[in-house]
Amino acid sequence: MKIDTPSAHVAERPLRRLALLALLFVLAACVPPAPSLIVTPTAAATATATPAPAGEPAQPPAEPDDPAVYTAALRPEAADEAALAGLTRYRLDVTVAPDLSRFGGSADIRYTNRAGAALDEIYVHLYPNLWAPVMQPGRVEVDGQPVTPRWQRGDFVLGIPLLAPLAPGAAADLHVLFDVVVPEEGVGNYDELAFKDGVLALTHFYPTVAVYDAARGGWQLDRPALQGDVIYHDVSLYDVRLTTADDVRAAATGVELARETSPDGAAVWRFGGGPMRDFTATLSREYEAAAETVDGVTYTSYFLPGDEINGKAAPGIAAAAVELFEAEFGPYPYRELDIAATGTTAGGIEYPGLIVIARDLYARPAGDAGFEMVIVHETAHQWWYGVVGNDQVNDPWLDEALAQYSTYLYFAARYGKQAGEAFLATLDRRWERVERVEKPIGLPVSAYSESEYSGIVYGRGPLFFVALRERLGAERMAELLRRYYAANTWGIAHPAEFEALAEEVAGAPLDDLFDAWVYPP
Template identity: 30%
Template sequence: MKQQIKRKLILCSIVLLSLTMSVAIEKLGLLNGTATVFSQRERQYKHPLNEYVIKAEFDSMEKLLVANQKLTYTNVSESSFQTLYFHLYPNTFKTEGTLPFNAGEINLAYPKGFEPGYIQISSVESSGEALNYVILGVGETILKVNLNQSLEPRAKIDLEITFTVKIPPARGRFGYGENTINIANWYPIAAVHDHRGWNLEPYYAIGDPFYSDTANYRVYITMSPEYTLASTGNIIKRENIGGKVLWTVEAKNVRDFAMIAGEKYKVLEDEVDGIKIKSYFIEDIYGDLALQTAKDAVKIFNKSFGKYPYKQLSIAAADFFIGGMEYPNLVFIDQSLYQEEQQEILEYVVAHEVAHQWWYGIVGNDQVNEPWLDEALTEYSTLLYYEKKYGEDVKENVYKNMVARIYHAYHTPGMESKEKIHRSLKEFENPHEYQALVYSKGAMFIGELRKELGDEVFFQIMKVYFDKYRFKHATTEDFIKLCQQVSERELQAFFSKWLDYNQE
């Protein structure tokens, strides 16, 4: 009897110890950003991704892309769909009245004068049957496709869209200049359906008005042989066919697909942590600086947040007056920054756009309604690059000149109540206000959050955030809850003070 009791006590002790260790391990896993914070079901379940296969031919004389897009679309919602929606971003370049530039930027975007750009849909089919469609929205930037039968939850549909794209002489995300053809936001991309329904916001002139799900792409583009191509994904084949070059590109689990082509490109490449880094540049100077900056940034962010999950990252000089722009595995950098007097700005912009690969590219968010979430984290990550590479003194100097100075130029003492960081793009009056609040004050907030929580907890939060929401969409609410969970602190008042945001 005593032996039985003793065995039971030992058994209970083992069970209790096991449970205690499990709790400790789970907590440790949470704090270290490991997968143990999530159930195996959550980690293993993945929504099926939409699959794009795009074949396009580029006419260099007319600046036209003639294309065919086959899309396997999966309804991952709990609703039945009678219609599907796509963004037609090129149509915002049709008229001067709908251009995604502010008044003072028109001459910078069109130094030789305005000419229209557009996307023209020729047909939409499914399984060989024509589908009715209508083009609507501000600037005719939404394609509404009526399905012949309801698309139920978890069901798939194959669509085929033929279209033509006219690229305008604009030095922006979508357009061409003296040296490069910038082919971004160029094809019909499926709109996001979330808890609010379909997200059909227009192409705003402020910020990066894009919100998209990750998808798989296989893109075939035929161009004249004089062009060198940089793109999202991996270039897996380059074939000479009939005097032209057929590029085959594959990209998996990315939010968008962009390309840039140039006749004068020179290319440097290196590797860091098993990731190929490429620098595409036009003149013979500072292509190496862009390459080294990208390498160092990737290494720092890999260690600080979590490893970059793709095989390559390209930094491409471009006819692009806005500074820099992020796309998956590819960033555009203003060619005018590749000069001796601009090299400090070049380094800053490259580091910032590389950081966007983590915040926007891998961890997604609604850049229209919650732009602060990726921009504030990216701007602060840029400061972190300087801290880890050069030390605290250099970081503080960069902070004063590139962050605090911009905010204080905007800030009016006593007007803090009007400095709301958490707001949609349409609520900002001008780009200066957007930059001062979303970028600068947003980065200041992340810096104060780090001070409030301490380095150990702060970087634990960043690693868990990256791990939990990679290839997904995160929200402000998600970020706040995660910060509270990892830190085991009530932070609502702290977030409300900086963001003017109240939890739902």
């Protein structure tokens, strides 16, 4: 989820900037400064890098129900395979105040009942209220009729009553007006939704339909802990209109379909994309950008003045990670991957087709392994969290520990065995900081203290995957992850399914391994 600074064990805590920087440098000293860790572009990236077509829309604006609005974000081969039918469709129309201090607008959500039983209500999360009561819903309608929603879980969940039971396969249209005052600096989880360092991070900022899982009690409404990632979403389709001041630059999930200037001089952006597990944008008047296109994917880095060295290195790192993870796990589906600096107190946070990196990390020297680790970890989340979803509140190990294991594969493949072992040593040190307690890695976020969440899920967690590889052998481990990725593309995976597949690939029971590492006794 949000919390990842592989080299900076502590960056997952909401530390003040100076403390964070100091700790990051301490941690960087733990990474062997071997020449093998110096960043150099890969041969493939060098050979095929071309400048991004600046300002050119991916597709011309299309009619609202044109599937091209959604598939525009997909690489052609992924667009062929993506099943869009039945996915929740969001049309967001949001206006951001010129000073970036508040925003508001409407969410039109077409929800198709895939629950297998009739539904009387649909639940939406109002994530901004997790941090502070900053989000106020206005008028709520169902199929054009005003309704009175019910608050659940404080002001974090809204239950929207339907006019009549919604049969399986039938769809309802929700219309929700909302207004958000952007939280002040320092509020809540990692300052994820905030205006800091001149950047407005618009994250989990709109009413979001909860996951319905009949096998696990229906609507999944657990309130997230004050650490870790907060969201648990189905992949959905997005058609987003964003109105901002004309001098603002935006990084966003999906692709930019159009950018026009309104009669009063505002910029009106249209973004489309899907299947995606969320829609996120970061806005700043100060952003500079650098882009390169490798193998049909455009990597654009949005960074702040003074951060040019690492800002310009970011696309090459992300491209190298995507190249490796495609070879290891399967294809990256989107045409773009943006890397954007924000004021988050986590090292980085993952979103579909967009990763944000803590602005502080850009101050590190050229070729810094810690900066590289964060980009690689967040890029790995495109596979684990993005395409293959999981319950990030209750099963954080499925994406976090796998993202860490993937980062290990990256360092070993790109810089050699010694660099891989150096990364494994950082995992071991994370675990060491909680005295190598053999706490299961498979618990909900709320079951861990702050230090345990880092030490167990990010430290012991990836070491479980290393142990699993020792049991299976490298070849079958690679087969397991490829099959896991293919079988759960655009879906939500659960630990039992991962274990069952691992046992199938192993051709033998693995209870002893899962009991020793993953599950509580």
